[in-house]
Amino acid sequence: MRILVLQFIPETRQRSVPRFEPQLGTLLALLERRGHELALLGLARYAEGEIKAALARTLPQLIYADIAPVCVDAARRTFEYLTRHEPLPIVAGGLYPTVDPAGCLSLPGVYAVALGEPDASLSTYLERMKDPTAGQIVSGVWLRDERGLAQPGMPPLVEDLNSLPFAHRELFRYAEYVQRTGQIEIAVARGCPQRCAYCCNDRVRALYAGGQTWVRYRAPGNILAEIALLRERYPGVRLVRFLDHAFALDLVWLADFLPAYAQKCGLPFRCHVRANAADQRTIQRLAEAGCRAADIEVGSAGNLIRNEVFDMDLSAAQLRATFALLKHAGIRSRAIVYVGAPYESEASLEETRSLLARIQPDDADVRLYYPWPGTRARDLAQEHGWLHSRGEEQYHQDRSGLDVPACRAVHVARFIRRLRGELRAEVGKAWWWWRWPAVTRAALGQVFARRRV
Numbered sequence: 001m002r003i004l005v006l007q008f009i010p011e012t013r014q015r016s017v018p019r020f021e022p023q024l025g026t027l028l029a030l031l032e033r034r035g036h037e038l039a040l041l042g043l044a045r046y047a048e049g050e051i052k053a054a055l056a057r058t059l060p061q062l063i064y065a066d067i068a069p070v071c072v073d074a075a076r077r078t079f080e081y082l083t084r085h086e087p088l089p090i091v092a093g094g095l096y097p098t099v100d101p102a103g104c105l106s107l108p109g110v111y112a113v114a115l116g117e118p119d120a121s122l123s124t125y126l127e128r129m130k131d132p133t134a135g136q137i138v139s140g141v142w143l144r145d146e147r148g149l150a151q152p153g154m155p156p157l158v159e160d161l162n163s164l165p166f167a168h169r170e171l172f173r174y175a176e177y178v179q180r181t182g183q184i185e186i187a188v189a190r191g192c193p194q195r196c197a198y199c200c201n202d203r204v205r206a207l208y209a210g211g212q213t214w215v216r217y218r219a220p221g222n223i224l225a226e227i228a229l230l231r232e233r234y235p236g237v238r239l240v241r242f243l244d245h246a247f248a249l250d251l252v253w254l255a256d257f258l259p260a261y262a263q264k265c266g267l268p269f270r271c272h273v274r275a276n277a278a279d280q281r282t283i284q285r286l287a288e289a290g291c292r293a294a295d296i297e298v299g300s301a302g303n304l305i306r307n308e309v310f311d312m313d314l315s316a317a318q319l320r321a322t323f324a325l326l327k328h329a330g331i332r333s334r335a336i337v338y339v340g341a342p343y344e345s346e347a348s349l350e351e352t353r354s355l356l357a358r359i360q361p362d363d364a365d366v367r368l369y370y371p372w373p374g375t376r377a378r379d380l381a382q383e384h385g386w387l388h389s390r391g392e393e394q395y396h397q398d399r400s401g402l403d404v405p406a407c408r409a410v411h412v413a414r415f416i417r418r419l420r421g422e423l424r425a426e427v428g429k430a431w432w433w434w435r436w437p438a439v440t441r442a443a444l445g446q447v448f449a450r451r452r453v
């Protein structure tokens with residue numbers, strides 16, 4: 001079957017669309033293996049011209065839409081166009097259909113949605129579509145037809161990740177990405193043992209029957225074989241970026257993986273480190289195996305937001321200790337901070353600024369908090385009536401998705417602009433820089449910035 005895959009995913013400051021996503025990449029590899037002809041179009045917004053051109057180029061028989069929960073409007077408008085001009089069957093998958101399958105099935109033209117990990121369910125479903133005599137009910141795929149809504153249960157999780165093919169990358173124009181960045185991205189696991197309330201992990205986990213292993217890691221040999229293949233295919237790789245938040249959470253797996261990686265690959269790598277599960281030994285091992293940069297989710301500086309709203313189970317002492325250990329081990333640290341969460345206040349914003357000053361990351365990514373559908377933090381905001389009326393449009397314009405009376409969206413936006421400006425000038429500077437008054441630092445930062453230009 002000729003399938004046009006539409007990836008609805010937001011653009012980020014560093015990346016355009018389509019953007020490599022391991023789970024979608026694996027699905028595409030499976031579909032290609034089954035003989036389907038695939039084309040991929042990335043859409044962060046509704047773009048009629050691009051859709052028309054892709055339809056003319058690829059003459060699809062089916063549309064598969066992978067939809068991020070912040071791109072539902074773009075998907076809706078695209079499907080409206082398709083139902084009017086090119087009525088093709090639309091099957092959806094990805095995070096949005098997983099957290100809101102009924103909502104996704106109500107989008108124009110959507111006939112079926114795959115929930116959770118779609119590898120087995122979707123490939124089986126597409127096979128059955130070709131055969132009118134085969135029953136169309138497949139575990140993990142909800143259907144809408146004239147008889148109503150079919151909601152079969154979930155299939156078992158893929159236990160052995162090594163049995164899956166390596167993710168497809170060419171359709172994501174991966175050669176260009178490697179050429180531009182010098183890095184390759186690798187997913188080593190599926191599932192996560194933590195339960196942060198700003199993430200969909202626990203909602204997806206709840207779909208599956210108990211008694212199954214939720215957090216699954218690939219074997220070191222399987223990962224290293226993929227890295228070797230990618231290095232051969234894409235010359236100029238200088239860095240491996242491990243995408244999983246759970247990368248350093250299973251110490252037994254890590255103890256197997258790191259020495260094998262250092263021996264068989266040896267490239268510098270970057271990974272996530274969770275500050276509530278990082279000790280000196282782990283960080284030392286990471287450094288010895290070639291870890292040169294680590295991403296640490298700080299969440300928010302305010303304890304109420306970090307631990308009650310985001311449920312990160314993370315103390316300020318753990319954060320301070322982790323950043324100090326990384327510095328000591330010679331690993332560059334990047335703090336990821338969310339601003340504008342439920343219960344944000346002027347006081348918690350200032351706490352964020354001073355926490356960054358204390359932990360002294362080498363880099364900081366200050367993000368505007370957006371209440372992703374399917375998360376407990378969003379449910380909380382919804383209960384209080386704090387969701388912004390403009391919905392996901394706010395996300396695409398880098399504006400707050402909440403309107404909290406104690407800390408208005410406009411105030412959060414002003415704070416974030418100022419903090420990003422200060423950080424651009426200040427991150428990586430000596431500790432004493434932070435002791436100067438903010439106004440002095442901002443003025444000096446501008447002078448330095450002008451000189452750099």
Ligand code: SF4
Nearest residue numbers: 192194196199201245
């Ligand atoms: S550690 Fe990351 S992936 Fe795991 S629950 Fe928290 S935010 Fe989600």
